[in-house]
Amino acid sequence: MMARPVLIDTDTGVDDALALILALRSRELSVKAITTVAGNVEVGKCTRNALAILHLLGVADKPAVSEGAQKPLCRPLFRAPEVHGTDGLGNARRYILASSTPRMCEQSAAKTIVDHCRSFGNKLVIVALGPLTNLALAWKKNPEAMMKVGRIISMGGAFRVPGNTGPVAEFNYYVDPEAAHLLLNSGLRITIVPLDVTEQIVLMRKELEYRAARRAGRVAKAILRFTKSYMKYHEMTEGFNGGYLHDPLAVAVAIQPDLVQTTRVHVDIETLGRYTRGMSLADFKNKLKRGKPTVEVASKVDRERFLRLFHERIWE
Ligand code: RIB
Ligand code: CA
Numbered sequence: 001m002m003a004r005p006v007l008i009d010t011d012t013g014v015d016d017a018l019a020l021i022l023a024l025r026s027r028e029l030s031v032k033a034i035t036t037v038a039g040n041v042e043v044g045k046c047t048r049n050a051l052a053i054l055h056l057l058g059v060a061d062k063p064a065v066s067e068g069a070q071k072p073l074c075r076p077l078f079r080a081p082e083v084h085g086t087d088g089l090g091n092a093r094r095y096i097l098a099s100s101t102p103r104m105c106e107q108s109a110a111k112t113i114v115d116h117c118r119s120f121g122n123k124l125v126i127v128a129l130g131p132l133t134n135l136a137l138a139w140k141k142n143p144e145a146m147m148k149v150g151r152i153i154s155m156g157g158a159f160r161v162p163g164n165t166g167p168v169a170e171f172n173y174y175v176d177p178e179a180a181h182l183l184l185n186s187g188l189r190i191t192i193v194p195l196d197v198t199e200q201i202v203l204m205r206k207e208l209e210y211r212a213a214r215r216a217g218r219v220a221k222a223i224l225r226f227t228k229s230y231m232k233y234h235e236m237t238e239g240f241n242g243g244y245l246h247d248p249l250a251v252a253v254a255i256q257p258d259l260v261q262t263t264r265v266h267v268d269i270e271t272l273g274r275y276t277r278g279m280s281l282a283d284f285k286n287k288l289k290r291g292k293p294t295v296e297v298a299s300k301v302d303r304e305r306f307l308r309l310f311h312e313r314i315w316e
Contacts, residue, residue: 003030005120011039011130012049013084014230019129019247020053025313028255031063033116035109039130039175040080041088043070047104049089052097056222068109068134072176083233090226113138114145122150125254129155129247131172136179155250157194157280170195173269174278181269190295193250197260197301204242205231215315252306259306260298267295
């Protein structure tokens, strides 16, 4: 079976790093490029984190890493260092990053995205793990090329559950609501993997330590290190010593799309609300009588099958 060409756009935080390891260790995917976007932390740190994960895995045919937007389309950057650490990798990047780490490529993320849409067309899957700023800039640059993409899988949104950034918004869509609004109304084929499903999947610290203890490799040690503070944050704020696997689930949907059940529905993102910035609204009853939607929202997940896939791959 031919591996699926994939471009991953990431605001490389802790769960993004786990998602990159899952993607790079899954033979169903061929990661052609990684683009970085400001979100969890500043974009330069996201780039260094992505390069650090590539260095950690020592992957042979390293995908190019292109740095992208330093801030959302029209707002100041809102970050989450309290969740992912000041460096974005649980303040553990220094244990992973070697001075000889491969350099990022000079081309902008938006151009890399457009070029890959042109080259791979409807075979390409873009997995967006952060705010959608880079994809919106690529759309503005060349909408015809972007329309060729097979599917965009976006980790973002919260529909029937509370937000994680304020009462109603999910972080990625809170950071750049204008980018999300533009893309979700563009006609692009987008699958949203929202908190409704990602928060059903928690990786507990004890299980992580148990599984890592059975492996001697440096990848296992690094995963233990860079997830520690992410899990501590959840212990302090949500009462469990563990972490949500938001971004790994988005990557897993690119590997096995039937891991989630989806509903095709019009989705809009609040950009003007004083208390509802970034809120994702699905018109499940088509009250606005709009045409055929091109957006699918994941509403159910096969939790056990996802966790089997996740542990089978990342500890390789
Ligand atoms: O809301 C969770 C999402 O926001 C994840 O992608 C996390 O990495 C942050 O980007
Ligand atoms: Ca992310």
